[in-house]
Amino acid sequence: MQINLSSPGQSNPGQSSDCPGRDETGKKSSIAIALVVLALMAVFSVNALAIQPCVKLKWLLPNGDVTFDGKTHTDSGLKCTDCHDKIFNMHYGDAKMTMKALNEGKFCGQCHNGEKAFKTSDGRNCKRCHVKST
Numbered sequence: 001m002q003i004n005l006s007s008p009g010q011s012n013p014g015q016s017s018d019c020p021g022r023d024e025t026g027k028k029s030s031i032a033i034a035l036v037v038l039a040l041m042a043v044f045s046v047n048a049l050a051i052q053p054c055v056k057l058k059w060l061l062p063n064g065d066v067t068f069d070g071k072t073h074t075d076s077g078l079k080c081t082d083c084h085d086k087i088f089n090m091h092y093g094d095a096k097m098t099m100k101a102l103n104e105g106k107f108c109g110q111c112h113n114g115e116k117a118f119k120t121s122d123g124r125n126c127k128r129c130h131v132k133s134t
Contacts, residue, residue: 064130 057068070080087110088095095107102109103121112120118128 061130064127064132066129067131 055070057070059066074080087107097107099120101107102112105113109120111117114122118125120129
């Protein structure tokens with residue numbers, strides 16, 4: 001149903017036909033405010049879910065559990081943004097890491113290449129990441 005608030009033969013360009021008593025400017029402002037609020041919620045929810053430097057991630061693997069220690073990396077001068085979203089995206093569990101991929105310079109292997117940090121393909125370094133449970 002359309003409601004026309006103007007008299008016959010007159011136009012009322014600032015009035016919305018679907019929202020009596022509210023002009024288009026007010027409607028656009030409400031939409032803009034809602035979009036800003038949604039954007040802020042998205043930004044803060046991503047930051048709230050980010051792994052903090054003091055948090056450890058652990059992968060339980062048959063050849064030894066691997067623990068990523070954020071503090072070890074930040075203590076060596078790295079920032080979270082050095083890896084996220086450049087090497088890893090911000091969705092936990094999306095990275096399908098294999099030793100083959102690391103040794104090809106993907107994921108951790110971008111830095112653990114023997115130049116920036118110990119080399120993942122050097123067998124002498126296995127126990128630096130893989131620790132057998134006792």
